Every structure is written in structure tokens, then in C-alpha cells.
Amino acid sequence: MGWGVNGEAWKWQRRLFTWEEELVRECVGRLTPVVLQVGSADRWIWHLHSSQCYSVSSAYNKLSKMGINQYHNSHNFVWLKVNPLKVSIFAWKLLRNRVPTRNNLFQWRIIACTDQECTAACGMNKDVNHLFVNCNFYGRLWYLISRWLGFSTVYNSRILEHIYQFDSLGGFSHKAQCSLYVIWLSVAWIIWQECNKRIFQRKEENLQAFCERVKLQSYWWFKSKYVLFNFDYQLWRLNPIFCLTTVT
Numbered sequence: 001m002g003w004g005v006n007g008e009a010w011k012w013q014r015r016l017f018t019w020e021e022e023l024v025r026e027c028v029g030r031l032t033p034v035v036l037q038v039g040s041a042d043r044w045i046w047h048l049h050s051s052q053c054y055s056v057s058s059a060y061n062k063l064s065k066m067g068i069n070q071y072h073n074s075h076n077f078v079w080l081k082v083n084p085l086k087v088s089i090f091a092w093k094l095l096r097n098r099v100p101t102r103n104n105l106f107q108w109r110i111i112a113c114t115d116q117e118c119t120a121a122c123g124m125n126k127d128v129n130h131l132f133v134n135c136n137f138y139g140r141l142w143y144l145i146s147r148w149l150g151f152s153t154v155y156n157s158r159i160l161e162h163i164y165q166f167d168s169l170g171g172f173s174h175k176a177q178c179s180l181y182v183i184w185l186s187v188a189w190i191i192w193q194e195c196n197k198r199i200f201q202r203k204e205e206n207l208q209a210f211c212e213r214v215k216l217q218s219y220w221w222f223k224s225k226y227v228l229f230n231f232d233y234q235l236w237r238l239n240p241i242f243c244l245t246t247v248t
Helices: 007-031 054-062 067-072 085-094 100-108 129-134 142-150 157-169 174-200 207-225 233-238 240-244
Strands: none
Touching: 085 174, 100 129, 129 142, 129 157, 129 174, 142 207, 142 240, 157 174, 174 207, 207 233, 207 240, 233 240
């Protein structure tokens, strides 16, 4: 997740783990004495199969029957096979507001109120909507990427609506949406990495460098997963939409 291994990062992680452990112990302590049915032990029940036991096929059938709105609401797009697993896990946390932004660290009582300011020094508190969409510095990366893809738009200020707006820029076909989901996740991952570099390594880069890293990173993600994505990097940089039409 880009935390690094220096002393400050480890201290924050240790305090976060300790807080989570205390919360789990408190929940266990509250639930242990609860008895729902006298003389009957609690057990897990799987409602998607008549046996009330979990099966892979029943889970697969449920997911296969989900409509497009359910697909969006469940955030299944973060698990597309083209995304590296660590990026999918990061995105899953991001869409549930569980990444350790400074605003969340304050809410979790890990940092002080005065430490919430955005790492880009824009004067705003760093929550997920601000950092990944609205920041005067990081937020401009979306417009550079949109211009590279050949689109021009004004983005929504909330992260979920921003995703659905971005993935619809290429049309509403499933293939086009999946391809743009991958680009969106690449941008978000770069922003998160660069934010942590500013905090823990005191390194800063300009937006054009970020943009080039998104292009290179997404290129290798597609190339490593799709046999038909056999274009060279120069063509990808010049005409990404043409290259994406080959992805299946």
C-alpha cells in the first residue's frame, strides 16, 4: 500500500493494528454472553443454496445474475483480472473509505487534528474525495489522462460518481467500461504512491511525470494479461483508445 518501512510508517501501522485489535476484542466481549436460542448452538447459514451450506457454484450463479447496478454497487470491477492483486485490495479499501488517509487516521485517533492537511499543501483536509478527486494538485492528473484518452469533461467531486463518469467516457459497452476501469485504478494507485512518497521519502514529482507513469503502468497491466494487446509502447502513448479496442 505504499507505506514504506521507516520508523514513522511503522509507528502509524502499529497504532492502527492495536486499535483494530482492541475493537475486535471489545466486539467479542459484547457478543460472547449473548444467547439467541437456549439449548441451540449458533451456526453459519448460506442462504443461496437449499442445503444452507456454502458452495462455489451457488456463489458463482448469484454473481452471474447480478445486474449492472448491482455490479457497480458491489464494486466488483476492482477485481478485474488485469489489475494486480495489491491494487485490487487497495481499490476495495478505497471505495469503502478504509485507506489510511490523514482524515481517517485522525478519525481513528492515530494523528492529531492539526496533521490532517493534504500532502500537496493545498490547505485542505485530506479525505478520500479530496485526495483522489478534488485536490488542486493531484486532481489535475485526471484532466491530463482524459486529454491523453481524447476526452474532455468536468468531473464529479465524489469518488464513486467520478468512477462511473470516467468509465462511461468510452461508451456503455462492457468491454469499454472494463478498460477504462483499469485506467482509473492506475491513476488512483499512482496518486496513492506519490502521496506516500511525499510523506515518508520527502520526494516530489510534477504532474507530467505522474501522467507518464500512468501510461507505462497501465500499458504493462494490459500487456501482461491480454494476448491480443500486442502493440508497442509508442503506439499506446499516441493512440490508447485504438489499442484498447483489441482488449477482450
